[in-house]
Amino acid sequence: MSQSKKPSESSEVIPISGLLETLGFSNPNVQSAVRQIIETAGYTNPRKTNIAVDKAKLVQIYIKANFRLVCSEECDDAAGKKRMKSGLRVRTDKCEFCNGSDQNRLVAKMAKSLSDRGLSEILIVGGSTQSANTLNRLLKSCKINLKIIEGTKRTNLKMAKLLCRNVDLVVIWGATQLDHTVSQVFNIAAEPGTKVPVARPGLKALVDAVNIHLRSN
Numbered sequence: 001m002s003q004s005k006k007p008s009e010s011s012e013v014i015p016i017s018g019l020l021e022t023l024g025f026s027n028p029n030v031q032s033a034v035r036q037i038i039e040t041a042g043y044t045n046p047r048k049t050n051i052a053v054d055k056a057k058l059v060q061i062y063i064k065a066n067f068r069l070v071c072s073e074e075c076d077d078a079a080g081k082k083r084m085k086s087g088l089r090v091r092t093d094k095c096e097f098c099n100g101s102d103q104n105r106l107v108a109k110m111a112k113s114l115s116d117r118g119l120s121e122i123l124i125v126g127g128s129t130q131s132a133n134t135l136n137r138l139l140k141s142c143k144i145n146l147k148i149i150e151g152t153k154r155t156n157l158k159m160a161k162l163l164c165r166n167v168d169l170v171v172i173w174g175a176t177q178l179d180h181t182v183s184q185v186f187n188i189a190a191e192p193g194t195k196v197p198v199a200r201p202g203l204k205a206l207v208d209a210v211n212i213h214l215r216s217n
């Protein structure tokens with residue numbers, strides 16, 4: 001690309017350091033790495049401190065299209081399948097996975113702890129529709145195979161045993177939309193050592209219970 005030699009189309013300029021900051025690159029080491037990347041791509045050169053606003057927009061598009069912007073190892077792992085792109089560390093508020101949400105980061109951390117231990121088949125019984133949607137959305141790209149059973153849907157023991165077969169973790173999410181008969185049947189069906197009871201609603205309660213299970217197994 002030859003943009004760097006052309007006089008800027010717009011007279012308005014911003015500091016390159018400011019642009020990097022806006023993109024979420026606050027760490028000085030990452031800033032200089034990204035500076036190198038945009039120099040190599042031809043958007044600027046080592047002599048410049050400012051960049052035209054128009055060109056800054058192009059840099060933003062270029063970075064987002066070619067790199068996975070994540071805040072931590074957990075989020076990088078959970079962002080998963082976009083392996084074609086290499087990862088760059090950004091501030092949490094610019095993270096493509098968690099978007100600065102503590103809850104999302106907790107889920108990412110849980111997913112990493114599970115896959116680090118080779119646990120990938122997770123069955124969740126109960127929970128709200130909202131938490132099911134959130135988990136499915138967050139975990140769609142990571143190595144976890146998540147299956148969520150509606151807590152109000154009657155299941156017989158035979159079916160429950162089938163669903164629990166080869167499952168690494170059976171989370172029984174009490175205090176949510178979970179009928180007593182459903183929790184009972186899965187309590188019997190789950191293999192010993194795979195059962196994770198959760199006593200409270202909310203994703204934080206789920207993550208805490210899974211962590212306690214992992215620590216004690």
Ligand SMILES: [Zn+2]
Nearest residue numbers: 071075095098
């Ligand atoms: Zn993140």
